[in-house]
Amino acid sequence: MTPLARYLPILDWGRSYTGAQMSSDLIAAVIVTIMLIPQSLAYALLAGLPPEAGIYASIVPILLYAVFGTSRVLAVGPVAVVSLMTAVAVGQVAEQGTIGYALAALSLALLSGVMLLAMGLLRLGFLANFLSHPVIAGFITASGVLIAASQLKHILGVPAQGHTLLEMAASLAAHGAETSLLTLAIGAGAVAFLFWVRKGLKPLLLRLGLPPGLADFAVKAGPVGAVVATTVLVQAYGLHTQGVAIVGAVPQSLPPLTLPSFSLELLNTLLVPALLISVIGFVESVSVAQTLAARKRQRIDPDQELIGLGAANLGAAFTGGFPVTGGFARSVVNYDAGAETPAAGAFTAAGLAIAALFLTPLVYFLPKATLAATIIVAVLSLVDFSILKRTWVYSKADFLAVAATLLMTLGLGVEAGVSAGVIMSLLLHLYKTSRPHVAEVGRVPGTEHFRNIRRHKVETSPGLLSLRIDESLYFVNARFLENLVLDRLARDKDLRNVVLMCSAVNEIDYSALENLEAINQRLKEQGIGLHLSEVKGPVMDRLQKTHFLEELNGRVYLSQFHAWQELSAA
């Protein structure tokens, strides 16, 4: 691959673009555009921004991702979790509804874009691996709950606020008496309708004889139905004069050229939130892209994905948007609708541009409660507490990491939650490796194979102690091994030879080397041999650079069986 093609995947698929692909892409684009109009407005509302920001954030970013991204079907734009994180981060520096707020959202997209781009050029895609699957699952579930809770104020029509469950509950309780019953009726009705569309509409349509493809499309169009119905209702009865909040005037315009604020103080405050948004957004996007690519036996390149998402966020920063990433729902719809290349994304962008120019007057009477309802129904499908049970059964350490993430996210907000999850899972990993499993092994009779004497019927030999160390030796556990060997030494007076079976030792760092030297010294003083077996190539290479092997009071055996043959005869 030429360097240019590597950084511009569009050169790859663009060269062989066919008419058949184009018609598939066009059909997909129409379906995705229809779905994205209400979704974009809703996520702008969630991020605390004017509705048009959601549409702008879906146009130029999609185009840029089509040029730089490696996934064929990923759809980039505002997504629920990132929109919530944007609201939290920007809410710390500006008041919703002010110019400063919109400006800070642009700066957040700028920072996030620069970080993603830098990580991509430095090939730091592996950093995303620091988020374990259970931590991600816990975070998504807790964020879903938080997002749904944050929309209750629009359903009730009250001016509540807060970034944690407790704050939201307290604020809702304080404003409860101001509830607008008309708004509540519209909001609750829309929620009920949308849930019914998800569960009950498709079976009904199939029973009525509709082909499955069309029934699926009807389900996807459900939110549009709710939008149309409630907009008509408000306009017909003038409900906006009776306390129902509506979207109101949205400018008819293509995405404007905008400049984010470059205030150093602002950028400094947004640094950590931007990093978290970048990493979370990247992880969400890559998971979706990998899942969809795998279905078609395609591969994506995580480092180039960083570049694609970085470009998309820079695009958002300069065209009136806010942080974006590859979304699950929109990408799945794109895939299901038959998109074959990123050109489908470009067509979607065109569709949204047309909507921004000509269709915005139609949403004037759209109640905010309807948008809140679409958000609630969308995010509640992400909520899945079963991760708690599954990790509890499998591993208490994973369970602890999930529980910490969930509780911290709900109790202290998204940034604290995801940080706690990462730190907790790293510390638990270090703790586990600090007390490695060490098994005394014996020979499985009649074979050259050695297993734990406590789990298998094996032969042992008097005076010979064979220990299989089930962990790399490094500073965190270096002293552990020394203590263990010296304890065994104190208990077993007939010991003549100790073999450390190193089949599971993937590294010996400098600290562990010093502890091995100390063990060797102590055994030598007592006339006991110290031997190693099954030392791996990379570990052996490194030991050979030291004096340890010369000073070793014993030998290094290629296999534990060789050690056994020679030392059990002794």
Added chain:
Amino acid sequence: MTPLARYLPILDWGRSYTGAQMSSDLIAAVIVTIMLIPQSLAYALLAGLPPEAGIYASIVPILLYAVFGTSRVLAVGPVAVVSLMTAVAVGQVAEQGTIGYALAALSLALLSGVMLLAMGLLRLGFLANFLSHPVIAGFITASGVLIAASQLKHILGVPAQGHTLLEMAASLAAHGAETSLLTLAIGAGAVAFLFWVRKGLKPLLLRLGLPPGLADFAVKAGPVGAVVATTVLVQAYGLHTQGVAIVGAVPQSLPPLTLPSFSLELLNTLLVPALLISVIGFVESVSVAQTLAARKRQRIDPDQELIGLGAANLGAAFTGGFPVTGGFARSVVNYDAGAETPAAGAFTAAGLAIAALFLTPLVYFLPKATLAATIIVAVLSLVDFSILKRTWVYSKADFLAVAATLLMTLGLGVEAGVSAGVIMSLLLHLYKTSRPHVAEVGRVPGTEHFRNIRRHKVETSPGLLSLRIDESLYFVNARFLENLVLDRLARDKDLRNVVLMCSAVNEIDYSALENLEAINQRLKEQGIGLHLSEVKGPVMDRLQKTHFLEELNGRVYLSQFHAWQELSAA
């Protein structure tokens, strides 16, 4: 062991205390007391406290350690690194020479004592393992340089200050013109004399026919000689009236009963420094105690050591002292002088109490430059830059950790240095495990042993891919394995079976399990078998709690040899 005896090791050795042990202990105590008088004064100076604080800090803490500590020969009191860290921490909250400064030092000892005690009761001694040997070595060397540099102002007789090398150099340069030549003569003379005592005195005495024991004692008494000579010099010629700073009046008193400040704001500010002091002090103390215990085939209990050191620091907090720990120099002298039980420490405490009551007028004319000289000579023996070369040869990751510790300590101070070292070594470890070594293995002909096909002459079988994974599988590297297997899959079209040899896989966490499921799914779709071999007991236990083994498109073999026999025939 009864719970009481576990927490009170004195009940163990105290019960069988003999007259012979007592006379050994008494002799050791006399020698240590003589050495400790100038040392205690010097470390108080280093910590920025009045000289008597150093003596007080050596009395009650020693007694408490004798009751609660597990080492027979550890000598507890002020040590160089901890004294420097005290000066840095307390200097942030109060001005040297004020009551507030001394009070903050007491509070620091209190916090440190409470932390050590809590860590001991919670059995958190393993936390000390988070400091790798190279990081400790780098830190000790850099601290030695910093401490020596910090004493130059006393040698020159100027009021310089600063906590980093640059700050000190700038401050010394600014005050250079004020240098007191008389002070410089005394200080430089003392430094030269003390270096000569270390290097040249013993050979000279041996040549003069002195027995080696007495020659050693003369070397140890060198600082006392310098103290006596320069004190007499100052008094005889009235040099203190000509610009030579002297210790001056020291109260004749037993350690006073003192109350540390319990101001929440102060304690909050000192929290992090106290934690670092506790951990560094504990690591230094345990290393010394373990080294000396090993020489006599004794063991120490790190968790009980935490309790012993915690009690000692609480003692310091309430008797006019400052943070203490087990010191290298004083413990080695105690050991060499023949101490057999912690009673030697108690006798030392009695000796120092007598000194505090009756001998303090003798140090009135002692020049501070002499104390600075004893510190410089003592700490420069700790400076050893060879750790840089040794780690460079062995492992670049260890080298990076040392270099970071050294540079950060010298450039930004002790707290930044030790934090950087710990964080750097942990991140490097995580980075290494994020890209594990994976070897394709084949059979060593005629054996049941399997090794890397690139390093050994081995047999392979067409259609069978055996991969030995040289790392535990956990979230940081889970996706790595998936990518690796899928890449192999794309390249090798004749593949029929994949065996993952798990002899080095010590853990499979929930994230890695999900990736294994994904790998299994992909291989199953293409009709390729996925097998595991040599799965360890604890890993297997956990897999059996899931559906993974039922869904596995292949088998789990006890040994790689079994897998080979069955699958290479296929």
